Amino acid sequence: YDDANGTWTTIYRDQHGCEHALESEHVISSAPMRELINGLEPAVSEEAKRAADSLKYRDFLTVMLILKNRDAFHDNWIYIHDPSVKVGRIQNFRSWSPEMVPDPNKACYGLEYFCFEHDGLWDSKDEDLIALAQRELIKIGLAREGDVLDGCVVRQKKAYPVYDDDYAEHVVTIRDELDRRYPNLHLVGRNGMHKYNNQDHAMMTAMLCAENIIANTKLYDLWQVNQDAEYHEAGDAPAEETVGTAIRLVPTRVSGTPELAPEG
Numbered sequence: 001y002d003d004a005n006g007t008w009t010t011i012y013r014d015q016h017g018c019e020h021a022l023e024s025e026h027v028i029s030s031a032p033m034r035e036l037i038n039g040l041e042p043a044v045s046e047e048a049k050r051a052a053d054s055l056k057y058r059d060f061l062t063v064m065l066i067l068k069n070r071d072a073f074h075d076n077w078i079y080i081h082d083p084s085v086k087v088g089r090i091q092n093f094r095s096w097s098p099e100m101v102p103d104p105n106k107a108c109y110g111l112e113y114f115c116f117e118h119d120g121l122w123d124s125k126d127e128d129l130i131a132l133a134q135r136e137l138i139k140i141g142l143a144r145e146g147d148v149l150d151g152c153v154v155r156q157k158k159a160y161p162v163y164d165d166d167y168a169e170h171v172v173t174i175r176d177e178l179d180r181r182y183p184n185l186h187l188v189g190r191n192g193m194h195k196y197n198n199q200d201h202a203m204m205t206a207m208l209c210a211e212n213i214i215a216n217t218k219l220y221d222l223w224q225v226n227q228d229a230e231y232h233e234a235g236d237a238p239a240e241e242t243v244g245t246a247i248r249l250v251p252t253r254v255s256g257t258p259e260l261a262p263e264g
Helices: 033-039 046-053 126-139 167-181 189-193 199-215 237-243
Strands: 008-013 019-024 027-029 057-068 077-079 089-092 106-115 148-161 185-187
Touching: 027 199, 033 046, 033 167, 033 189, 046 167, 057 126, 106 126, 126 148, 148 189, 167 185, 185 189, 185 199, 189 199
Parallel strands: 027 185
Antiparallel strands: 008 019, 057 106, 057 148, 077 089, 089 106
């Protein structure tokens, strides 16, 4: 960042590994906040760097299985609570759109496994994960032996920003420094803001960010876009951020011995 003229030089590599430089007046970042902070020049303060390094993420992978269509379920997705299997959620892609599975004789389910990068699940071979997904789909009654025709695995790093006891404090530390030192660096999206928004709300932050840049003023406070699609024109933001719904509530530890509700 060139503080003298307020411009950015962004260094990036293309798919062939070749390095390029891009000059710009604004930077919109959806990169994980931890990685962004550690890649800025001039470097952020040690306090902000410690805050960024303290942010945590949860990864996941999806095993897509193509199988004979038995209309096992019609929901977009279902959560699996059976402790005897590792799968946590199953997507039914036809329920999202029939065009995703155009053959009426076939179904495509996405079995989602919540994990951490380089743990046992993450580092498993694709063929082993496909075999695991097939066994578990049969075990919970959504397929039969011989139904599965094909499969593939997609790994998604940093799918979920972790909301631990101190995450909100770390995010505030980072935001304060970025606002002060890099006013034309804009954070958007789930990982960019370390905010567990749904996809539509994450996209909304980018759309409103573009409006702010075009207007050359802060029309919208992007941090007010949340899981309930609530966002407000910039105004009394500090009060909203501390007492409103901009920051998700995090379960707190119970102090003392919890009391059971009386019977009867």
